[in-house]
Amino acid sequence: MADIRPSASIEAVESGLAAQGYIASRQIATAVYLAQQIEKPILVEGPAGVGKTELAKAIAAWRGMKMIRLQCYEGLDEAKALYEWKYAKQLLYTQILKDKLGEVLGGAPTLEAALNQLHDFGDVFFSKEFVEPRPLLQALEQPAGCVLLIDEIDKSDAEFESLLLEILSDFQVTIPELGTVVAVAAPTVILTSNSERDLGDALKRRCLHLHIGFPEQRLEERIVESRVPGISQTLRKQMVGFIHEVRTLDLKKLPSVSETIDWARVLVLLQAPELGHEVVKDTLNVLLKYEADIEATMPQVSTFIAKASRQNVFG
Amino acid sequence: MRENLHRFFRAARGAGVRLSPAESIDAMRAVSKVGFTDRTILRDTFLLTLAKTQDEKKALGDCFDLFFDQPEPQSPPEDGKAEEQDQSGSNSASDSPGDSSGGDEQADGLGQLAQMLLAQDRNQISAAIANAASAASLSDIRYFTQRGIFSGRILDQMGLERLRDDLDNLTATNPAMAERLTNALDGLRGTVRETVSQALMLYGREEAENLRNDILRNAPLSRIEPRQVEQMRHLIRQIARRLRERYSKPRKRQRRGHLDVRRTIRRNAAWGGVPFLTAWKRRHRDKPKIIAICDVSGSVARVSDFFLLLIHSLHEVVDDVRSFAFSGHLIEVSDILESKSPEEAMAEIMSKAGFGSSDYGNSFSDFEHGWMSAITPQTTVIVLGDARSNNLDPRADILRRIAERSKRVVWLNPEGRMAWGWGDSEMPRYSTFCTVVRQCATAKQLERAVSDIVASYQ
Numbered sequence: 069m070a071d072i073r074p075s076a077s078i079e080a081v082e083s084g085l086a087a088q089g090y091i092a093s094r095q096i097a098t099a100v101y102l103a104q105q106i107e108k109p110i111l112v113e114g115p116a117g118v119g120k121t122e123l124a125k126a127i128a129a130w131r132g133m134k135m136i137r138l139q140c141y142e143g144l145d146e147a148k149a150l151y152e153w154k155y156a157k158q159l160l161y162t163q164i165l166k167d168k169l170g171e172v173l174g175g176a177p178t179l180e181a182a183l184n185q186l187h188d189f190g191d192v193f194f195s196k197e198f199v200e201p202r203p204l205l206q207a208l209e210q211p212a213g214c215v216l217l218i219d220e221i222d223k224s225d226a227e228f229e230s231l232l233l234e235i236l237s238d239f240q241v242t243i244p245e246l247g248t249v250v251a252v253a254a255p256t257v258i259l260t261s262n263s264e265r266d267l268g269d270a271l272k273r274r275c276l277h278l279h280i281g282f283p284e285q286r287l288e289e290r291i292v293e294s295r296v297p298g299i300s301q302t303l304r305k306q307m308v309g310f311i312h313e314v315r316t317l318d319l320k321k322l323p324s325v326s327e328t329i330d331w332a333r334v335l336v337l338l339q340a341p342e343l344g345h346e347v348v349k350d351t352l353n354v355l356l357k358y359e360a361d362i363e364a365t366m367p368q369v370s371t372f373i374a375k376a377s378r379q380n381v382f383g
Numbered sequence: 384m385r386e387n388l389h390r391f392f393r394a395a396r397g398a399g400v401r402l403s404p405a406e407s408i409d410a411m412r413a414v415s416k417v418g419f420t421d422r423t424i425l426r427d428t429f430l431l432t433l434a435k436t437q438d439e440k441k442a443l444g445d446c447f448d449l450f451f452d453q454p455e456p457q458s459p460p461e462d463g464k465a466e467e468q469d470q471s472g473s474n475s476a477s478d479s480p481g482d483s484s485g486g487d488e489q490a491d492g493l494g495q496l497a498q499m500l501l502a503q504d505r506n507q508i509s510a511a512i513a514n515a516a517s518a519a520s521l522s523d524i525r526y527f528t529q530r531g532i533f534s535g536r537i538l539d540q541m542g543l544e545r546l547r548d549d550l551d552n553l554t555a556t557n558p559a560m561a562e563r564l565t566n567a568l569d570g571l572r573g574t575v576r577e578t579v580s581q582a583l584m585l586y587g588r589e590e591a592e593n594l595r596n597d598i599l600r601n602a603p604l605s606r607i608e609p610r611q612v613e614q615m616r617h618l619i620r621q622i623a624r625r626l627r628e629r630y631s632k633p634r635k636r637q638r639r640g641h642l643d644v645r646r647t648i649r650r651n652a653a654w655g656g657v658p659f660l661t662a663w664k665r666r667h668r669d670k671p672k673i674i675a676i677c678d679v680s681g682s683v684a685r686v687s688d689f690f691l692l693l694i695h696s697l698h699e700v701v702d703d704v705r706s707f708a709f710s711g712h713l714i715e716v717s718d719i720l721e722s723k724s725p726e727e728a729m730a731e732i733m734s735k736a737g738f739g740s741s742d743y744g745n746s747f748s749d750f751e752h753g754w755m756s757a758i759t760p761q762t763t764v765i766v767l768g769d770a771r772s773n774n775l776d777p778r779a780d781i782l783r784r785i786a787e788r789s790k791r792v793v794w795l796n797p798e799g800r801m802a803w804g805w806g807d808s809e810m811p812r813y814s815t816f817c818t819v820v821r822q823c824a825t826a827k828q829l830e831r832a833v834s835d836i837v838a839s840y841q
């Protein structure tokens with residue numbers, strides 16, 4: 069066991085993701101490393117906008133693999149997620165082959181014999197030709213492996229979860245007419261959830277469970293640095309400090325990383341030299357998405373700015 | 384090391400993290416990939432593979448820190464000084480080197496434990512404690528009362544018997560060394576005690592909690608001490624969560640084997656009535672409809688807190704609940720319970736309706752005038768109260784009319800059956816019109832009563 073150098077490989081994951089513009093915390097990198105090593109899906113939970121979907125994209129870009137995305141919603145079923153028979157094609161083929169069928173069966177003296185002959189042709193109409201692969205099946209058929217992103221699994225119905233179990237644990241699906249399709253190369257599966265409803269234990273058991281929360285101040289500064297390169301260091305520190313102060317309030321929707329990045333872009337666009345009272349008040353609607361939240365934050369703006377700049381001086 | 388992992392899994396279960404064997408296998412596989420060298424990575428690995436919710440992650444993190452933080456063997460600080468003094472004393476008494484070698488010979492005659500203690504070899508001692516602990520199966524510890532037993536067992540395993548003999552011999556031959564040994568032994572006892580306490584925290588937590596909850600579930604609600612109220616609330620919330628998990632399943636169930644002829648024909652009209660698609664009869668379940676009427680007067684003040692808490696959780700389980708609270712007059716409190724957190728809601732209800740003297744007759748007539756039409760033949764009416772109406776007119780006739788309109792009336796009374804009918808209790812008069820009358824004094828009875836009510840709609 070002494071020859072294993074996990075910290076080095078985890079750092080490799082970290083720098084690999086960083087090269088794609090995704091600044092991962094140590095925990096995220098460990099999860100990605102482990103998912104690859106023991107071939108398990110990752111279930112990522114966390115508030116909206118902390119980069120759950122982004123993580124899957126970054127992994128795909130880093131490994132140079134195709135990303136297949138399945139967006140979940142209420143009422144999603146296997147016909148849309150897994151596979152579907154191409155009914156129209158089947159119908160068309162039967163019409164075209166009608167005459168051929170007559171020829172084939174022409175020699176049969178009785179109905180029984182005709183039936184037996186038909187059996188011999190097997191399930192021509194239920195073959196791979198007529199299957200329309202949907203995201204899950206596509207992911208299994210990629211020869212070079214892929215990143216399969218099952219986005220917002222909590223939006224789907226509880227039955228859909230059960231459908232996923234076979235894929236998640238064995239990387240295979242069973243199509244009744246065809247048999248079992250096993251993955252050519254095991255895909256890296258990322259599931260994301262906003263915890264809108266509790267997922268089943270069976271699903272959770274099959275996954276590594278990663279919770280991405282709001283990042284620490286240092287990390288968030290690095291994220292902003294990598295995503296919005298044009299921003300000055302002082303402004304970056306001030307704005308991240310300000311956002312961390314806002315997150316201490318009791319708001320309907322706390323600003324997350326995506327809002328931080330948007331705000332940084334806006335501040336750069338407005339060419340704000342530093343975080344001023346006026347600028348913040350004018351752009352607060354980028355950060356907060358509810359009128360009530362903006363009203364709750366407005367009176368605190370000055371104190372927060374002062375705190376953030378003080379932190380900047382001493383920290 | 385595998386042994387250690389297994390112990391850790393057990394400790395994690397003790398900390399309230401649900402671990403299935405499959406998950407522990409995953410964790411083992413993951414650990415074999417990352418190794419034991421880096422503790423933070425190991426911690427992250429366990430958090431990723433074992434804990435599946437935010438709460439579990441926190442519990443497991445704490446457990447990890449506790450588990451891998453072994454107590455250091457204690458050594459009395461003045462011990463080193465005493466040793467020096469001892470040495471200088473012996474040196475000054477006789478400068479010959481033969482004397483010190485004589486001392487060594489004496490030490491050779493001692494048992495292993497005594498030698499270890501005199502040598503102050505921390506690593507060896509802690510290793511010995513760990514060995515003795517696993518020999519005494521310390522991870523089986525469950526209750527705090529077992530601390531003494533396990534400490535004793537571990538010390539015995541380490542050879543306390545022999546040490547005592549040595550100590551007796553030494554007191555006669557070499558009192559200074561005997562004193563050193565006694566000091567060291569005290570240190571050892573302290574360390575062992577600490578090891579056992581830590582093990583109790585690791586392995587016994589869940590058991591202790593279960594025991595406490597079990598006692599609490601069977602304790603009368605009216606006699607709960609203030610310091611237990613918070614725990615009791617926690618317990619009731621757990622009960623509510625269990626109810627919700629059990630009964631929030633879909634209400635339609637396909638019944639195979641009974642063909643629904645009408646629907647089948649209609650569905651297959653497109654094929655000229657040839658039944659390609661079949662439709663099966665379904666069993667419809669009634670949606671639970673509940674009206675809860677809760678007494679919040681002074682006489683049941685201590686219990687009504689929990690009643691309200693349970694009604695609050697009922698609002699989460701069942702869609703169609705309307706709740707009312709009364710002492711002298713009756714008011715509807717559904718909106719308060721639906722929109723606010725349990726604590727806020729209870730405070731508001733108590734300030735609006737609570738702490739008066741109860742008047743069942745008046746409250747029932749308030750109900751009849753205001754909300755009688757809310758009762759349908761599918762409704763279950765739950766009355767929570769002690770039926771002590773301060774000798775005012777009980778108006779049992781209204782309860783009769785309520786019973787006639789509703790599916791059933793369930794009366795939950797916090798008093799024991801013995802007290803019904805005594806003093807101003809009108810229970811016998813009311814109970815004639817109730818479908819079910821139950822005593823409901825403990826959390827367990829409360830859970831069973833509510834569970835029965837919800838189950839009757841399944």
